[in-house]
Amino acid sequence: MTENMYRFGSADAVPRALTRIEDVLSQLDRVDDEPCSEVLDRLRRWMDEPEPPTTSVASIFVAGGARAQAREFIGSLNEDDRAVVTSQQMAYCPYRIDDGLVIFQYAPLGTIPDDEWDRCIQQSIGAVVLVDLSYAEDSHPSLTYLEQHGVPYVVAVSWDPRYTVREIREAFDLPEEVPLTFWKPFGRRPELGVAKAYMLLTKLALAQKADAKTASADGAQEADELLDTGDLNEQLAACMVQLQLEYQ
Structure with a gap:
């Protein structure tokens, strides 16, 4: 698929x-x-008869593995948990924003062989790397590959009040231009963390395409404000359509 x-x-x-x-x-x-x-x-x-709308698909790669709750992450935007399709090694989940736009999310549940990385990432606009600080080592291969190959990525950390953003950045040696955000996999509204990560990824992909760098703190603040003041689907759609125009 x-x-x-x-x-x-x-x-x-x-x-x-x-x-x-x-x-x-x-x-x-x-x-x-x-x-x-x-x-x-x-x-x-x-x-x-009216023509049906053309549906565009934006693919997002979600790394980090099962212990970082990858399956729960890609299923958070859908109200129906059955939308997530799981094979032995991969979980897939399409999320329809509206009649004309679908986000196709896919996440490996285990270790990705070195020779499979290119095939996994080449179809996506970028990646979200999930980090559970109890299993921090699971994210290292993803971070290494994405950084070495210049793929736009966002780090989404399972909420842990024991650590600050600065401490996490230093522990993972994250460049300042890489957005870092939090999500609560078992919180009241985990979909907000997912939407924020995707909005940050979209902005980063646009910035890289324009050969520019963004301040991740400013981007995170802007994403928070948009999610606070608007409909989640509308904000996601606006970001994705903007990216779509750039890739055409």
Whole structure:
């Protein structure tokens, strides 16, 4: 499934216009068998049908593994937990923001072999690295790969009041331009932490595409303000559409 996904693109395998041409030919082939006026009326009704919206897909890679609650993370935006599809090594979850935009989230649940990293990351706009401070070592391979290959990424830490942002940054040697945020996997509204991470990732991807660097603290504050003042789906959609325009 992921092989057919890309940073932004149509989710429709076959454009409707192609199937409609076949419909027209089929209708015309039967003109001799039916009164011409009836066929023309049917064609007019068919031509008046509204076109369905084109669905764009944004793929986001979520690293960190099962012990960092990767499955729970990618399922947080969906009200129905059954939206998460889990195989032996990977969890997948599409999240439909609206009729025209889907976020496709995928997360490995175990260790990623070295030769699989490129295939895993190449279809995404970037990555969110989940960190559970009780299993900090699980995140090291992801951070190393992403930093070495210049892939935009955000670090999302399971909330732990014992440590400050500065202490976590120093412990993981995170560059200042890498956004760091928190989420509460078993809190009241875990989806807010997920949405914030995706908004930060979008802004970072835009900044890298423009060959610029952003202040992660400013980006985090802006994301908080947007989530406080607006609908979660609207804010996510606005960020994703902006990124979509840049990738076209």
